[in-house]
Amino acid sequence: MDGLRADLERLASIPSISFPGYPPEPVEEAHDLIVALLREAGVPSIERIDLPDTAPVIYGEIPPPHPDAPTVLLYGHYDVQPAGAASLWLSPPFEPTPVPGGLRARGIADDKSNVIAHLGMLRVYGGRPPVGIKLVIEGQEEYGSPFDDYPPTDPARFACDAMIIADLGNLRPGTPTLTTGLRGACEVTVEVRTLAEPRHSGEFGGAAPDALLVLLRALATLHDKNGDVAVPGLRRDPWDGTTYTEEEFRELASVLPDLPLIGTGSLGERLWSGPAITVIGLDAPSVDHAASAVVPYARAKLNLRFHPHQDPREARALLVAHLRAQAPFGIPLTVTPGDTGPGFEARTGGPAYRAALTALKEAWGTQASYVATGGSIPLVNGLAQAAPGAEVLLFGAQDSMCNLHAPNERVLLSELRNTVVAMAAFVREYAADFEPAPPPAPPAPHDPAASGGAR
Numbered sequence: 332m333d334g335l336r337a338d339l340e341r342l343a344s345i346p347s348i349s350f351p352g353y354p355p356e357p358v359e360e361a362h363d364l365i366v367a368l369l370r371e372a373g374v375p376s377i378e379r380i381d382l383p384d385t386a387p388v389i390y391g392e393i394p395p396p397h398p399d400a401p402t403v404l405l406y407g408h409y410d411v412q413p414a415g416a417a418s419l420w421l422s423p424p425f426e427p428t429p430v431p432g433g434l435r436a437r438g439i440a441d442d443k444s445n446v447i448a449h450l451g452m453l454r455v456y457g458g459r460p461p462v463g464i465k466l467v468i469e470g471q472e473e474y475g476s477p478f479d480d481y482p483p484t485d486p487a488r489f490a491c492d493a494m495i496i497a498d499l500g501n502l503r504p505g506t507p508t509l510t511t512g513l514r515g516a517c518e519v520t521v522e523v524r525t526l527a528e529p530r531h532s533g534e535f536g537g538a539a540p541d542a543l544l545v546l547l548r549a550l551a552t553l554h555d556k557n558g559d560v561a562v563p564g565l566r567r568d569p570w571d572g573t574t575y576t577e578e579e580f581r582e583l584a585s586v587l588p589d590l591p592l593i594g595t596g597s598l599g600e601r602l603w604s605g606p607a608i609t610v611i612g613l614d615a616p617s618v619d620h621a622a623s624a625v626v627p628y629a630r631a632k633l634n635l636r637f638h639p640h641q642d643p644r645e646a647r648a649l650l651v652a653h654l655r656a657q658a659p660f661g662i663p664l665t666v667t668p669g670d671t672g673p674g675f676e677a678r679t680g681g682p683a684y685r686a687a688l689t690a691l692k693e694a695w696g697t698q699a700s701y702v703a704t705g706g707s708i709p710l711v712n713g714l715a716q717a718a719p720g721a722e723v724l725l726f727g728a729q730d731s732m733c734n735l736h737a738p739n740e741r742v743l744l745s746e747l748r749n750t751v752v753a754m755a756a757f758v759r760e761y762a763a764d765f766e767p768a769p770p771p772a773p774p775a776p777h778d779p780a781a782s783g784g785a786r
């Protein structure tokens with residue numbers, strides 16, 4: 332752990348941000364450091380995949396120790412979110428700083444902790460784990476990259492029996508968690524024009540149609556009076572895995588005291604196996620610059636999250652059709668569909684899941700839980716298409732309380748340690764499933780003396 336912690340601190344002190352406008356040198360520096368660490372850990376073959384407009388992807392291979400051994404693909408990313416306003420940080424974001432039980436820095440959890448966990452697993456085995464390894468460590472996950480679509484174009488490279496997508500973590504520290512579902516996501520823009528120009532609200536208000544009012548009435552139809560999504564056809568199922576307590580969720584979501592949550596049913600159903608629609612942007616005159624005028628034009632951007640199994644184009648079409656059917660006061664809206672991407676649901680119950688349940692229990696000392704997440708990891712679908720038979724495991728050293736993408740991101744060293752133990756135990760357990768059956772024991776000689784004096 333001392334060595335892993337030191338390497339994590341080195342890695343987290345590099346501001347490897349792949350967003351436009353940030354210098355590329357730190358991204359290259361983080362890339363080079365990981366390549367050097369992997370070489371030291373015994374990865375014999377490492378390549379650099381360069382695609383247009385993307386930070387380099389690190390691809391490494393350790394061949395399987397015997398022809399029957401399975402191959403496990405390990406995924407993580409070395410780029411990080413921008414730090415945001417420095418004034419919100421309790422210590423400089425790229426100076427890893429001790430906090431109780433862990434370290435604080437941008438990217439130290441998401442996802443550098445998991446890159447280091449992969450390294451730790453390799454070190455446990457001196458670079459010779461009992462399975463074949465493929466390492467995929469990308470450098471532009473946070474901004475989005477054409478790499479998401481690359482794996483199906485080169486399936487041989489990504490062929491494997493199981494993959495550990497380590498860009499996630501536990502529901503709460505100390506609760507080992509396998510994420511089995513990711514909701515799909517899409518964006519839709521809706522706009523209304525009612526007048527060529529603003530007009531005096533005293534002279535024209537009351538009869539001239541107000542674009543903002545029209546838009547608000549349409550947006551108000553997206554949810555029922557309880558706050559459940561009211562767009563017909565968006566799939567919603569009961570959630571039978573684990574979920575947050577309401578108290579945990581309120582704290583994580585920073586809901587102000589005494590306010591109710593919205594929607595009905597279990598939190599798992601509202602957050603993971605049902606839809607959510609959020610108005611993420613609204614163009615209208617700002618309050619500070621408000622004139623006494625009827626608003627001629629308004630626009631909103633909506634973000635829809637939908638059931639992991641719902642077809643992304645179908646989900647988007649349902650939202651678009653619902654909005655187009657609205658015509659508040661008889662005034663139609665212009666609805667423009669944006670990007671849509673599928674969710675993901677892992678097949679559980681195979682040998683890799685059995686091995687992972689054993690391994691996570693061994694590492695944390697308690698039975699693992701299944702959860703889903705509302706976030707998406709677009710590359711998961713690319714990898715799953717490239718290796719359709721592979722079992723997909725999503726776990727890692729992050730936890731829900733580590734301030735991902737927010738100020739004061741931190742990782743707990745206990746979670747990092749347990750993740751390394753879990754990965755090491757996983758490859759041991761999983762490899763054992765593929766061991767050739769031992770040859771039948773030779774018959775015991777009935778007379779030791781006759782066989783030449785065996786002792």
Ligand SMILES: [Zn+2]
Nearest residue numbers: 441442472498
């Ligand atoms: Zn991440």
